[in-house]
Amino acid sequence: MGMGPTPPAAEKHFPLHAYVPPIHPEDLGDPLFKETHSLKYAYVAGAMANGITSAEMVAEAGKAGMIGFFGAAGLSLERIEAAISELQAQPGGLPYGFNLIHSPYDPAHEAATVDLYLRRGVRLVSASAYLTLTAPLVYYRVRGIHRDDQGNIVCPNRVVAKVSRAEVAEKFFSPAPEKLLRELVAQGKITETEAELAGSVPVAEDLTAEADSGGHTDNRPALALFPTMTALRDRMMAKYQYARPICVGLGGGVATPESAAAAFAMGAAYVVTGSVNQSCTEAGTSETVRKMLAEARQADVVMAPAADMFEMGVKVQVLKRGTMFAMRGAKLYELYKQYDAYEDIPQAQRAMVERDYLKCGFEVAWQATRSFFEQRDPQQNVRAEKDPKHRMALVFRSYLGQSSRWAITGDPGRAIDYQIWCGPAMGAFNEWVRGTFLEKPENRKTVTVAMNLLMGAAVVTRANWLRNQGVSLPAGAGQYAPMTLPEIGNLLAQ
Numbered sequence: 001m002g003m004g005p006t007p008p009a010a011e012k013h014f015p016l017h018a019y020v021p022p023i024h025p026e027d028l029g030d031p032l033f034k035e036t037h038s039l040k041y042a043y044v045a046g047a048m049a050n051g052i053t054s055a056e057m058v059a060e061a062g063k064a065g066m067i068g069f070f071g072a073a074g075l076s077l078e079r080i081e082a083a084i085s086e087l088q089a090q091p092g093g094l095p096y097g098f099n100l101i102h103s104p105y106d107p108a109h110e111a112a113t114v115d116l117y118l119r120r121g122v123r124l125v126s127a128s129a130y131l132t133l134t135a136p137l138v139y140y141r142v143r144g145i146h147r148d149d150q151g152n153i154v155c156p157n158r159v160v161a162k163v164s165r166a167e168v169a170e171k172f173f174s175p176a177p178e179k180l181l182r183e184l185v186a187q188g189k190i191t192e193t194e195a196e197l198a199g200s201v202p203v204a205e206d207l208t209a210e211a212d213s214g215g216h217t218d219n220r221p222a223l224a225l226f227p228t229m230t231a232l233r234d235r236m237m238a239k240y241q242y243a244r245p246i247c248v249g250l251g252g253g254v255a256t257p258e259s260a261a262a263a264f265a266m267g268a269a270y271v272v273t274g275s276v277n278q279s280c281t282e283a284g285t286s287e288t289v290r291k292m293l294a295e296a297r298q299a300d301v302v303m304a305p306a307a308d309m310f311e312m313g314v315k316v317q318v319l320k321r322g323t324m325f326a327m328r329g330a331k332l333y334e335l336y337k338q339y340d341a342y343e344d345i346p347q348a349q350r351a352m353v354e355r356d357y358l359k360c361g362f363e364v365a366w367q368a369t370r371s372f373f374e375q376r377d378p379q380q381n382v383r384a385e386k387d388p389k390h391r392m393a394l395v396f397r398s399y400l401g402q403s404s405r406w407a408i409t410g411d412p413g414r415a416i417d418y419q420i421w422c423g424p425a426m427g428a429f430n431e432w433v434r435g436t437f438l439e440k441p442e443n444r445k446t447v448t449v450a451m452n453l454l455m456g457a458a459v460v461t462r463a464n465w466l467r468n469q470g471v472s473l474p475a476g477a478g479q480y481a482p483m484t485l486p487e488i489g490n491l492l493a494q
Contacts, residue, residue, distance in 0.1 A: 040065025257456020286410025
């Protein structure tokens with residue numbers, strides 16, 4: 001049946017089998033999420049730690065109507081503040097955010113980071129790797145909460161949580177725990193009024209379901225994780241009756257038009273990319289790493305011990321191809337679990353660790369590690385002097401922590417030890433762009449990659465709408481090949 005006043009004769013000769021309206025990349029995602037954060041596109045460049053998601057990358061995303069989160073995890077307060085200054089100096093008030101990572105072994109740094117964000121007016125953070133809520137996180141969220149002239153609750157500081165477990169998501173979907181609010185009131189950090197109003201808003205007003213990704217990950221499958229998170233969101237919304245709906249986005253595995261389209265088809269308010277951004281020219285890493293990532297395949301990733309949560313056995317996903325980091329990290333964790341002191345390790349294995357991993361004697365490595373913690377967290381040294389197992393853990397953590405910096409600086413003498421956070425999405429992206437201008441890492445710009453993913457998602461979505469109306473498409477229909485930004489701009493202007 002035709003649409004509108006189609007003449008009967010024309011309808012007879014040209015029957016309408018399907019109808020697909022135009023889709024602009026800016027139509028994808030939840031309008032509420034885009035409106036809240038002043039975005040044109042429902043696209044987030046995720047916060048790769050140690051400044052890999054650089055201030056330059058965040059700025060480029062913001063200029064294009066997207067948003068990026070500076071990778072503050074693992075950096076000093078001075079480095080973080082320099083990035084804040086750089087982004088706040090950008091003209092036009094670009095959208096931006098900063099990462100806030102859970103630091104169970106360095107709570108003082110987490111608290112100091114929150115204090116810095118509040119002092120410098122950083123109004124949006126991406127909370128990652130949280131196992132439970134902490135006082136600094138809650139303090140950031142509820143500080144300054146008030147009612148406007150119309151009686152509406154205004155929470156100036158926004159949290160986007162990145163979560164892979166339902167039990168953790170429930171904490172973020174809930175109001176701040178009363179126990180933590182009471183502690184903050186007792187410390188004079190928030191007022192009674194702020195504590196009272198905190199009961200009417202969730203800790204996070206947006207939440208990213210983090211599927212199988214680079215870095216900290218539980219390797220969750222996106223197709224199972226996302227519906228679980230949205231169902232939980234709906235239950236929590238019904239329970240607390242929040243004034244603003246909570247937006248749920250999807251990250252982990254988003255690296256092709258098909259995966260982006262699938263995320264939006266499931267109802268994702270926005271998509272988050274991580275691994276693919278690391279191979280872009282604006283990423284705060286070395287050219288060597290970008291080339292290694294551009295050659296990665298989906299199976300070229302593996303889990304390895306995490307430096308920040310080493311003693312807990314927490315793992316991160318890293319690039320396996322071209323590096324021995326994962327194997328060496330696993331060996332250090334095995335030794336840590338098996339022995340109560342470094343001196344208890346058999347001589348042959350100690351010699352291997354010092355020769356191949358530390359590149360120096362254990363005592364030399366300990367003195368360097370001790371100097372680091374003297375500045376960062378002196379209590380770690382106090383504990384290590386009493387507990388030889390903890391001293392061993394700190395030295396092993398030092399190797400793990402430095403391995404990511406060797407990769408970022410491109411240290412040629414440590415190439416075999418590079419820790420490169422990477423998920424299987426990287427291999428999927430490389431396969432998609434094979435034979436195109438994006439195959440070369442020097443052509444990979446953050447916004448170019450993002451716009452191609454969004455354009456491709458729109459094309460895939462339209463093709464699927466035709467199929468869902470009974471139209472059988474020829475092979476290759478609905479596929480999208482990468483285009484340059486000028487080509488995309490010309491196409492969208494038509």
